[in-house]
Amino acid sequence: MADQDMLENDEPLLVAKSLSKSYGRIAACRDVSFALYPGEVLAIVGESGSGKSTLLQLLSGQLAASGGQVSYRMRDGVARDLATLGEAERRFLFRTDWGFVHQDPAQGLRMAVSAGANVGERLMAVGWNHYGRIRDTASDWLTRVEIDIARIDDAPRTYSGGMRQRLQIARNLVTEPRLVFMDEPTGGLDVSVQARLLDLVRSLVAELHLAVIIVTHDLAVARLLSHRVMVMKGGRVIETGLTDQVLDDPREPYTQLLVSSILPP
Amino acid sequence: MIAMIDVANTNKTFTMHLQGGIELPVVSGVTFHVNPGECVVLSGPSGAGKSSILKMIFGNYRCDSGRIGIRHRGALVDLATAEPRQVLNIRRATIGYVSQFLRAVPRVATVDVVAEPLIVNGLARVDAQTRAGELLHRLNIPERLWQLPPATFSGGEQQRVNIARGFISDLPILLLDEPTASLDAANRAVVVELVAEKKRQGVAMVAIVHDDEIRHQIADRIVDVTSFAAAA
Numbered sequence: 001m002a003d004q005d006m007l008e009n010d011e012p013l014l015v016a017k018s019l020s021k022s023y024g025r026i027a028a029c030r031d032v033s034f035a036l037y038p039g040e041v042l043a044i045v046g047e048s049g050s051g052k053s054t055l056l057q058l059l060s061g062q063l064a065a066s067g068g069q070v071s072y073r074m075r076d077g078v079a080r081d082l083a084t085l086g087e088a089e090r091r092f093l094f095r096t097d098w099g100f101v102h103q104d105p106a107q108g109l110r111m112a113v114s115a116g117a118n119v120g121e122r123l124m125a126v127g128w129n130h131y132g133r134i135r136d137t138a139s140d141w142l143t144r145v146e147i148d149i150a151r152i153d154d155a156p157r158t159y160s161g162g163m164r165q166r167l168q169i170a171r172n173l174v175t176e177p178r179l180v181f182m183d184e185p186t187g188g189l190d191v192s193v194q195a196r197l198l199d200l201v202r203s204l205v206a207e208l209h210l211a212v213i214i215v216t217h218d219l220a221v222a223r224l225l226s227h228r229v230m231v232m233k234g235g236r237v238i239e240t241g242l243t244d245q246v247l248d249d250p251r252e253p254y255t256q257l258l259v260s261s262i263l264p265p
Numbered sequence: 266m267i268a269m270i271d272v273a274n275t276n277k278t279f280t281m282h283l284q285g286g287i288e289l290p291v292v293s294g295v296t297f298h299v300n301p302g303e304c305v306v307l308s309g310p311s312g313a314g315k316s317s318i319l320k321m322i323f324g325n326y327r328c329d330s331g332r333i334g335i336r337h338r339g340a341l342v343d344l345a346t347a348e349p350r351q352v353l354n355i356r357r358a359t360i361g362y363v364s365q366f367l368r369a370v371p372r373v374a375t376v377d378v379v380a381e382p383l384i385v386n387g388l389a390r391v392d393a394q395t396r397a398g399e400l401l402h403r404l405n406i407p408e409r410l411w412q413l414p415p416a417t418f419s420g421g422e423q424q425r426v427n428i429a430r431g432f433i434s435d436l437p438i439l440l441l442d443e444p445t446a447s448l449d450a451a452n453r454a455v456v457v458e459l460v461a462e463k464k465r466q467g468v469a470m471v472a473i474v475h476d477d478e479i480r481h482q483i484a485d486r487i488v489d490v491t492s493f494a495a496a497a
Contacts, residue, residue, distance in 0.1 A: 037350060195371045228349050242324065242349040249326045253282035260283060 011073060013038050013179060013211050018068035019058055021051075028054040030235045031068070038178060039209040043226035043243065045216060045258070051235035052215045053183060059213060060100060060181045061090055072179075095125045099172030099180035103187040105164035109156050109171065115142060116152040119171050126175055141170040145200060162193035166200065173204065182214040186221055198224050219262055223247055231255045267336065268298035269438050269469035270322060275331030275345070277317055278495065290495030291317045295331065297488045301437065304460060304470040304483050309490035315473045318490065319440050321345075322471060323362045324352040335359060335438070357385060360438045363431030365446060367415060367423040375418075375426055376401065376411040382434045393433075400429040404455055421447045432459050439463060441472040445479050457482045 012035035021029040029051045036042055044052045057063035059070055061082040070082045075097060085093070094100070102108040109118050119138040120128075128134050139149050145166040156164050165185065172180060185201070186194040202225055205212055216222055222229050222243060229246050231239040231254065239252045250256045275295040281287050292314040299305045307315040320326040322333055324344050333344040337359045344352060356362075361382070379397035384390055401411060404425040410418065415426045424447050431439065441460075445453045453476070460483045463470060474480045480487070
């Protein structure tokens with residue numbers, strides 16, 4: 001199978017090398033290195049204060065690193081050091097090839113404008129200008145994330161938490177990014193709403209062959225969505241590997257503690 | 266004949282850090298191979314490490330030392346040291362695993378749960394669903410259940426869905442962890458038939474089966490796991 005062989009030989013999309021961040025004497029993130037490949041879902045797990053959100057900010061170029069570097073292979077195939085990108089280039093990357101799904105949808109959406117505009121805005125930012133096509137594409141995406149088209153002109157502030165989160169996902173995916181960062185995307189949702197969202201994300205990720213870096217403290221989320229997992233503690237990656245391997249056969253004391261702390265369903 | 270699975274001198278010990286770091290030796294010196302078209306059954310009492318060996322061959326458990334040789338697309342790969350993404354590729358193209366329990370994904374219809382391994386390998390959805398239907402039919406899952414998620418099915422039904430999902434692919438290696446445990450006689454017979462078909466197609470299999478009669482029907486060779494007992 002040709003496409004499968006290609007999968008084994010392709011180049012990484014994002015490479016982190018010895019990434020560190022300290023605030024004065026406090027090291028929030030120490031010496032993190034890994035490579036992420038197209039279509040690969042990497043979960044970063046650990047408790048509050050482990051440095052996982054700081055790492056996500058470093059990887060997405062929202063925070064300057066104290067040491068190390070992040071390189072990203074642009075659509076032209078050339079890997080670029082994120083620190084050398086200009087502000088305009090970085091913003092363009094964020095609008096096109098990257099998505100960022102926040103835990104709080106209010107951070108990733110414009111709450112007072114319509115759902116259709118929230119999705120359409122990303123398209124306009126990349127140069128779409130035909131109103132009809134923008135609206136069609138926006139409707140199409142609302143359907144894909146299971147939002148009733150009848151609600152297209154309503155603002156997300158009138159939406160439930162689960163709908164807002166699905167709208168945020170539509171807004172991020174409409175430009176067909178290759179890499180999406182997610183920060184606790186199911187964090188504030190009820191369990192039943194979580195399950196629906198996870199299922200949706202899981203199928204979209206596979207369908208669109210998305211690479212995802214997802215920060216979560218919920219190991220069930222990591223198990224359902226990710227191929228690989230990195231366990232963080234005290235700003236360091238203490239264990240990493242295939243998700244089912246790390247969760248079913250954890251090696252480090254801290255990972256064993258995390259795994260054993262899950263309540264059986 | 267070139268072996269599909271070649272396990273050599275593999276050791277596994279669990280270190281339980283939360284219990285004061287006690288060590289639980291599972292197996293040591295595990296050595297055996299499986300040829301194409303052959304079904305090797307692991308035997309030994311509960312706790313002897315049969316499931317752990319199966320999980321190591323699938324890359325679900327790590328091994329502390331030794332080699333898990335897998336013939337993947339014509340080349341021998343050591344799964345014990347392979348990168349995560351290579352393990353995933355090997356699972357997609359080479360090794361299938363039928364676990365004891367179905368890990369149900371919420372909201373996905375039974376027919377799609379079964380068809381998924383074929384779709385992942387590039388077969389068109391309709392064709393994959395047709396083949397899934399044939400297999401579900403053989404395993405006596407009534408058609409009215411196919412569009413429902415298997416989460417609410419009985420234990421035996423879930424296991425048959427699991428078996429269908431495991432047997433649908435044309436993967437050259439299959440690992441079977443008690444595939445007939447909660448099945449009635451008619452469905453056990455279907456599984457025996459499916460195993461025989463896989464043998465004729467040259468699939469290499471490793472199985473754990475407690476039922477003596479089934480073991481007798483599917484095993485070409487028996488590997489006694491107690492000979493790999495780790496020195497406690």
